[in-house]
Amino acid sequence: MTEDVVPEKLSRRTLALARQQQAEEQARQNKSKPAAPQTPAPADDSSDESDEEDDGMDTDEYDGQDLVRINDGYVEEVEICEDDEEALANFMVGAPERRNLADIIMDKIFEKEARERGDMDDEHDAPQNSKFDPKIVEVYTGVGKILKRYTSGKLPKAFKVIPSLSYWEDILWLTSPEKWSPHAMRAATRLFASNLNPKMAQRFFNIFLLEHVRQDIHENKRLNFHLYMALKKALYKPQAFFKGIIIPLCESRNCTQREAAIIGSVLSKVSVPVIHSAATLMKLASMEYSGGNSMFIRVLLNKKYSLPTRVISELSQHFLRFTSDTRKLPVLWHQSLLVFTQRYKNDIPKQSKEAMKALLKQHFHHQITPEIRRELFNEV
Secondary structure: OHHHOOOHHHHHHHHHHHHHHHHHHHHHHHHHOOOOOOOOOOOOOEOOOOHHHHOOOOEOOOOOOOOEEEEOOEEEEOOOOHHHHHHHHOOOOOOOOOOOHHHHHHHHHHHHHHHHHOOOOOOOOOOOHHHOOHHHHHHHHHHHHHHHHOOOOEOOHHHHOHHHOOOHHHHHHHOOHHHOOHHHHHHHHHHHHHHOOHHHHHHHHHHHHHHHHHHHHHHHOOEEHHHHHHHHHHOOOHHHHHHHHHHHHHHOOOOOHHHHHHHHHHHHHEOOOHHHHHHHHHHHHHOOOOOHHHHHHHHHHOOOOOOOHHHHHHHHHHHHHHHHOOOOOOHHHHHHHHHHHHHHOOOOOHHHHHHHHHHHHHOOOOOHHHHHHHHHHOOO
């Protein structure tokens, strides 16, 4: 891999140029805006960390072992029910086609060409490649070649400085992130989760990590273990994880059962503050249903939080909205309703509990519905 190593002298010069551009941009912004808190210097990162270090976070009693299993370096769902797949398909009608990183890159190319033709106003846009010093482009293109083959060891110094740059996202595109190895994505997620603020981390998780994960699941019908561990590392920033991964995945309305099971198992293994989980439950309960909602609702409810009354009321309404829906619901939906009644039957509003009788008549599952009725109405 010696042909891909960035020369140290060139790398030092590039870092100096990058910092100079950063200082110039910061000075320009300071003229028009109050000074913002500085981003902390990137932590020294090595991807030699053990799995134990990646797992150095609080775990939950419910660890999602019923959702996935490890097989030959990949994480795969325990079982996919064909009937459930058909039921979920009914809720994906009209959903937009899934876009991957390659699609996003093509969009950026088209946007760049449009700006060059003068068809777009780029007053507030980040700089394009042509505005970077050629040495910066050269070095980060070389970094991308390293990340494509990366398996272990320290990340290039030029890469570790990216979180402190104003235009970190544009710099990342120079490295061709769609070609990074799973090991590189795991190391990069560790770096960015540690050094970006929640809003920036949310964007990294959404544009880069989520698309890598979805593409790998789509191509292999399972997820590379290093990408799975990258998702787990992303939960160090729970707000960014929910807003950058869980919510967009459900809003896309094309989240598959396999994706929901694998990503849901990550969420099930790690303890998450109730404030973030409650806000996510509110959002999942109120958005248009697509199947993945049920998996993530079930996982979050299994954490046995003491939820605010408002969240429980919103969840009650989420289920009751299906009373007039004649489509066949997936088993996931019935399971999430069962968990809801098991955990919060004493907190469900009386009016909502009474309305659930009609709901359970409309949507009956021979094994699960009797259990739900027993929880709600003490029926044997």
